[in-house]
Amino acid sequence: MTPRRVLATAAITAAAAGLVWLFFVGLPPWYGGSGTGRRAEAPPAGSTAPAPLGRKIKARLFYIAEDGINLTSVERDVTYGEGTVEQAKEIINAQIAPPTEPLVSAVPPGTTLRALFVTEQGEAYVDLSRDVAAAHLGGSLNELLTIYTFVEALTANLPAVSAVQVLVDGMEVDTLAGHVDLRRPLVRKVQ
Amino acid sequence: MNARPFSLFSFLISAALALGLVLLVVSRPRGQGTATPLTLLAREGRRTMSVGVINDQEFVALDDLAAVFQLAVHEDSLGAITVAYKGRTVVLTPDQAIASVSGRLISLPAPPSRAGRRWMVPVEFISRALAPIYDVRLDLRKPSHLLVVGNLRVPRVSIRHEPLTNAVRLTLDATPRTASTVVQDSERLRVTFDADALDVTIPAFQPQGLVQAVRSVDPVTLAVELGPRFAAFRTSTQSLDTTTRLVLDLVATQTQTPSPAPATSPPAAVPSEAPIFGRPASAIRTIAIDPGHGGEDEGAKGAGGTTEKNVTLAVARRVKAAVEGQLGIRVLLTRDEDRRVPIDERPAVANNNKADLFISLHASASPKSATSGASIYVAAFTDTDQARVALAPERVPTFGGGSRDIEFVLWDLAQIRHIDQSAELARLLEQQFDDRVPLGARPFDRAPLRVLESANMPAVLIEMGYLTNADEEKRLASSNFQNAFVQAVLDAVLKFRDYLGAATGGTR
Numbered sequence: 096m097t098p099r100r101v102l103a104t105a106a107i108t109a110a111a112a113g114l115v116w117l118f119f120v121g122l123p124p125w126y127g128g129s130g131t132g133r134r135a136e137a138p139p140a141g142s143t144a145p146a147p148l149g150r151k152i153k154a155r156l157f158y159i160a161e162d163g164i165n166l167t168s169v170e171r172d173v174t175y176g177e178g179t180v181e182q183a184k185e186i187i188n189a190q191i192a193p194p195t196e197p198l199v200s201a202v203p204p205g206t207t208l209r210a211l212f213v214t215e216q217g218e219a220y221v222d223l224s225r226d227v228a229a230a231h232l233g234g235s236l237n238e239l240l241t242i243y244t245f246v247e248a249l250t251a252n253l254p255a256v257s258a259v260q261v262l263v264d265g266m267e268v269d270t271l272a273g274h275v276d277l278r279r280p281l282v283r284k285v286q
Numbered sequence: 287m288n289a290r291p292f293s294l295f296s297f298l299i300s301a302a303l304a305l306g307l308v309l310l311v312v313s314r315p316r317g318q319g320t321a322t323p324l325t326l327l328a329r330e331g332r333r334t335m336s337v338g339v340i341n342d343q344e345f346v347a348l349d350d351l352a353a354v355f356q357l358a359v360h361e362d363s364l365g366a367i368t369v370a371y372k373g374r375t376v377v378l379t380p381d382q383a384i385a386s387v388s389g390r391l392i393s394l395p396a397p398p399s400r401a402g403r404r405w406m407v408p409v410e411f412i413s414r415a416l417a418p419i420y421d422v423r424l425d426l427r428k429p430s431h432l433l434v435v436g437n438l439r440v441p442r443v444s445i446r447h448e449p450l451t452n453a454v455r456l457t458l459d460a461t462p463r464t465a466s467t468v469v470q471d472s473e474r475l476r477v478t479f480d481a482d483a484l485d486v487t488i489p490a491f492q493p494q495g496l497v498q499a500v501r502s503v504d505p506v507t508l509a510v511e512l513g514p515r516f517a518a519f520r521t522s523t524q525s526l527d528t529t530t531r532l533v534l535d536l537v538a539t540q541t542q543t544p545s546p547a548p549a550t551s552p553p554a555a556v557p558s559e560a561p562i563f564g565r566p567a568s569a570i571r572t573i574a575i576d577p578g579h580g581g582e583d584e585g586a587k588g589a590g591g592t593t594e595k596n597v598t599l600a601v602a603r604r605v606k607a608a609v610e611g612q613l614g615i616r617v618l619l620t621r622d623e624d625r626r627v628p629i630d631e632r633p634a635v636a637n638n639n640k641a642d643l644f645i646s647l648h649a650s651a652s653p654k655s656a657t658s659g660a661s662i663y664v665a666a667f668t669d670t671d672q673a674r675v676a677l678a679p680e681r682v683p684t685f686g687g688g689s690r691d692i693e694f695v696l697w698d699l700a701q702i703r704h705i706d707q708s709a710e711l712a713r714l715l716e717q718q719f720d721d722r723v724p725l726g727a728r729p730f731d732r733a734p735l736r737v738l739e740s741a742n743m744p745a746v747l748i749e750m751g752y753l754t755n756a757d758e759e760k761r762l763a764s765s766n767f768q769n770a771f772v773q774a775v776l777d778a779v780l781k782f783r784d785y786l787g788a789a790t791g792g793t794r
Contacts, residue, residue, distance in 0.1 A: 163657030234650035
């Protein structure tokens with residue numbers, strides 16, 4: 096490589112980096128300020144982070160597999176959230192949104208996220224509206240799939256989360272539909 | 287009730303069924319019955335018809351038949367007797383042992399005979415001449431002096447008994463095939479047939495130490511009165527062509543054996559085809575069955591309206607009847623009515639009653655209606671759980687110095703130390719379900735199921751099938767499926783008892 100080519104490569108790299116900065120960091124606050132775009136991209140209720148507008152991450156969301164007895168993951172764009180808690184909220188909100196066919200969710204329709212927090216030990220507490228229990232179809236496996244949808248969605252996408260406990264209406268519950276023990280945070284792979 | 291010097295014929299009228307059926311049982315000792323009246327069994331009830339004997343042939347009066355079956359009887363000037371029913375006719379000729387039935391000739395064992403002003407016809411007239419022209423099925427059972435009118439299920443039941451070494455075998459053959467259940471009820475075994483009435487011949491018994499008597503206690507139930515030497519019983523059922531054979535072996539208490547050398551005498555008192563039930567030394571004395579959900583908690587629900595809480599209760603009751611009746615093992619239900627039972631109370635019932643097994647019954651649901659099949663679950667624990675149990679002290683200091691072992695149970699994790707046996711029970715259930723209960727894609731799994739975690743005995747949860755699958759919803763509600771399921775559970779319990787016996791000294 097001649098010195099001239101080295102110089103050219105460096106220049107192109109610098110220009111590319113500048114453009115990336117411009118699009119993802121420099122410009123967003125500018126066009127984010129204009130009303131319409133921001134409303135359309137606003138994070139769902141419950142998420143208070145002023146996420147840079149339009150910024151997305153790739154996340155794996157979980158749905159009932161074709162065989163009816165497992166979860167399968169699908170990669171989706173999910174709104175970027177600043178920090179683990181905000182990102183976890185975005186992932187859960189994307190996860191509980193009704194999926195497009197042919198995907199079938201194990202989360203009962205109407206379920207909303209009330210709150211979410213993560214302990215220093217990496218245990219995420221996902222507080223859901225009571226629909227998650229009231230609208231549940233029942234069945235041990237179906238209940239396991241519902242709970243593990245949340246466990247998988249957070250542990251698979253967020254290294255900082257190692258276990259997940261589901262709360263309903265702000266409180267610890269025995270089970271969602273009479274089967275799965277919800278007294279303890281559940282880890283991704285149960286023995 | 288009717289008794290005569292040489293032939294006792296007794297009839298027991300049953301209580302009406304929900305449909306208003308009046309059911310009957312007929313029993314009598316062996317003997318000649320030439321003038322025994324004919325008993326008519328019908329849905330509407332029972333009546334008798336007198337029978338006369340002429341030249342060793344049994345006859346019934348034609349006008350009695352006419353009254354019961356609404357027949358028009360007409361004797362013409364040439365002497366022919368015409369019996370008409372809804373435009374169909376039977377023509378009889380005096381002195382001829384034949385009759386014309388709707389134009390076809392049939393034979394009779396004897397010609398019609400005049401007794402005073404009445405015409406008498408051989409009883410075979412009913413089956414050979416009347417039955418072909420009558421609207422409703424007429425089933426003449428001459429040896430039993432029975433005439434079954436309509437489609438009643440009245441199986442013939444014959445009973446044989448034979449002494450075995452230190453046991454008595456009763457063989458009950460029911461024809462056509464009829465299911466039965468055997469339940470021990472203190473001093474008697476009650477054998478109940480799935481029928482409307484029984485056509486049963488009870489042989490004379492010499493009352494002895496094992497069996498005092500066999501009698502009819504209701505239209506479809508026979509009772510074996512047990513003697514003082516009775517210790518245990520076992521049952522086995524075989525289907526032979528058109529007959530269901532129920533073999534009841536009653537085993538006597540061990541008499542004092544003078545010989546201390548058992549190796550010289552064959553130990554098997556009874557030819558062994560099935561394990562002996564009801565032995566006091568059984569490793570399983572009590573089973574807790576937990577019908578899932580209940581009360582306002584309906585559990586899963588099918589499109590046809592079948593609810594999980596009702597299916598689980600119905601199956602639990604069947605399991606109780608079968609296990610108590612056939613295995614002599616006590617069965618506790620965590621609920622025996624439609625009520626809500628808090629989830630932690632369910633294993634508590636089993637723990638407080640020192641049950642040896644805990645089986646929770648459920649029916650499943652899925653947003654995907656194609657999902658189907660049964661699954662068996664055992665509890666799953668995390669590493670943290672295991673560590674908590676490992677840290678629980680087993681030796682504690684005692685007052686005055688030293689230490690002693692204590693049983694220290696973390697109740698929310700009591701299942702941990704039984705988990706291997708639970709998995710074995712699940713494996714045996716899966717094996718027994720095989721061709722009887724359709725299995726799901728993952729028939730065995732471990733999961734953090736709350737109802738199992740604090741059970742201090744081998745415990746499994748069975749999801750019997752999916753109510754959200756239309757075919758399975760129908761199947762789960764059917765008694766055929768429920769019976770097959772119960773039988774599979776019963777067989778698995780027997781295998782598990784063998785396993786516990788072989789494993790000498792389980793955890794309890």
